[in-house]
Amino acid sequence: MPLPKAELHLHIEGTLEPELAFELAARNGVRLPYADTDALREAYRFADLQSFLNLYYELMAVLRTEDDFADLANAYLARAAAQGVRHAEIFFDPQAHVARGVPMGTVVEGLWRALGESEANHGVSTRLIMCFLRDESAESALLTLEAARPYLDRITGIGLDSAEVGHPPAKFREVYEAAAALGLRRVAHAGEEGPPEYITQALDVLGVERVDHGLRCVEDPALVERLVRERIPLTLCPLSNVRLRAVDTLADHPLPAMLEAGLLCTVNSDDPAYFGGYAGDNFAAVHESLGLTRDRLRELARNSFLASFLEDDEERRARYLAEVDAYEFGDDVS
Numbered sequence: 579m580p581l582p583k584a585e586l587h588l589h590i591e592g593t594l595e596p597e598l599a600f601e602l603a604a605r606n607g608v609r610l611p612y613a614d615t616d617a618l619r620e621a622y623r624f625a626d627l628q629s630f631l632n633l634y635y636e637l638m639a640v641l642r643t644e645d646d647f648a649d650l651a652n653a654y655l656a657r658a659a660a661q662g663v664r665h666a667e668i669f670f671d672p673q674a675h676v677a678r679g680v681p682m683g684t685v686v687e688g689l690w691r692a693l694g695e696s697e698a699n700h701g702v703s704t705r706l707i708m709c710f711l712r713d714e715s716a717e718s719a720l721l722t723l724e725a726a727r728p729y730l731d732r733i734t735g736i737g738l739d740s741a742e743v744g745h746p747p748a749k750f751r752e753v754y755e756a757a758a759a760l761g762l763r764r765v766a767h768a769g770e771e772g773p774p775e776y777i778t779q780a781l782d783v784l785g786v787e788r789v790d791h792g793l794r795c796v797e798d799p800a801l802v803e804r805l806v807r808e809r810i811p812l813t814l815c816p817l818s819n820v821r822l823r824a825v826d827t828l829a830d831h832p833l834p835a836m837l838e839a840g841l842l843c844t845v846n847s848d849d850p851a852y853f854g855g856y857a858g859d860n861f862a863a864v865h866e867s868l869g870l871t872r873d874r875l876r877e878l879a880r881n882s883f884l885a886s887f888l889e890d891d892e893e894r895r896a897r898y899l900a901e902v903d904a905y906e907f908g909d910d911v912s
C-alpha cells in the first residue's frame with residue numbers, strides 16, 4: 579500500500595492519457611493530427627512551459643460532452659487512488675473549453691458526476707478549483723467568474739495558470755477580490771518560470787493562501803524567510819519541473835534544500851499524462867534521485883494534508899494525518 583497523500587496541484591486536462599484522447603476523438607468525430615498513441619507520445623518533448631501548453635490546449639479538442647469530462651476525471655481518480663491519493667484538489671480551465679463552444683455547465687456537471695461519486699468509487703475526497711488563464715484578459719477572468727456563479731456550491735477556490743512570464747499576478751487583482759468576497763479560496767501559479775516578485779505579488783495583491791510551484795523563491799532569501807514564517811504552502815511538481823526544463827535534471831531540484839530551510843513543501847503531479855508520472859511516481863522519483871529519506875517523505879505527505887482546503891472537515895483531515903503517522907514503509911516508497 580502506498581503512502582497516503584493529498585494531491586493539491588493537478589490540472590484535470592493534464593490527465594488526458596493518449597489512449598483516452600484517441601477514444602474520445604473517435605467518439606466525438608474529432609481528427610487528431612497524430613497517427614496513433616505512439617506518435618502522440620513522441621510529441622511529449624517540451625522545451626519550456628509554452629511548448630507544453632500548445633499541445634495541452636490542442637488535445638482538449640476531444641473533450642466535448644459531460645460524459646467526456648466525467649470519464650476524464652474518473653480515469654484520473656482511479657489512477658490517483660492506486661498511488662495512495664486520499665484527497666485531491668483538482669484544477670480545471672473553463673476558458674479553454676468555453677472558447678471552443680463547450681459551455682461552463684457541461685464542464686462542471688461532467689466533472690462533478692465523477693467527483694460527487696469519488697469517495698464511494700475510489701475512496702478519494704475531492705475539491706474543485708477553477709483556474710483563470712493568465713494570458714487571457716482580466717475582463718475574461720471576471721466574465722468567467724460570473725459564468726461560474728450557478729456552480730459555486732461545487733467550486734472551493736480559484737487559481738491562475740497558463741503562460742506565466744509577462745502576465746504578473748497583479749493583472750488579476752479585481753477578480754481575486756471578487757472571488758474572496760464570494761467566499762472562494764485563493765491559489766495561483768507563481769515562480770514556475772516567472773521571477774520571485776510574482777510570488778510576492780500573488781501573496782500581497784491576490785491574497786493567495788497557497789502558491790502553486792513557487793520554485794523560484796529560492797532565488798530570494800528574504801522571500802524564503804517570509805514563506806517559512808507565514809507557513810505558506812508550496813505545491814511543487816518535481817517531474818513537471820524536469821519536463822518543462824525549470825531544472826536540468828531531477829538531481830538538481832532544490833526540494834531538499836527547501837525542506838531544510840523549513841518551507842512547507844508538498845509534492846504533486848501537475849499534468850501527469852504529459853510529465854511521466856502521477857503523485858506516487860513523483861514521491862518515488864524524489865526518493866530515488868534526491869535521496870529524500872522516509873521521514874522526509876512522511877513530512878511531505880503530512881504537509882499535503884495540512885496545506886489542503888479541509889477546514890470544513892477537520893475530522894477528516896485528522897483521520898488522514900493519523901493514517902500518515904501510522905504508515906509503515908515497505909520497499910515501496912511511493
Ligand SMILES: Nc1ncnc2[nH]cnc12
Pocket residue numbers: 589592627634739740741767770818848849
Ligand atoms: N505547469 C503549468 N503551468 C502553468 N499552467 C499550466 N496549465 C497546465 N499545467 C500548467
Ligand SMILES: [Zn+2]
Pocket residue numbers: 587589739767790848
Ligand atoms: Zn500547474
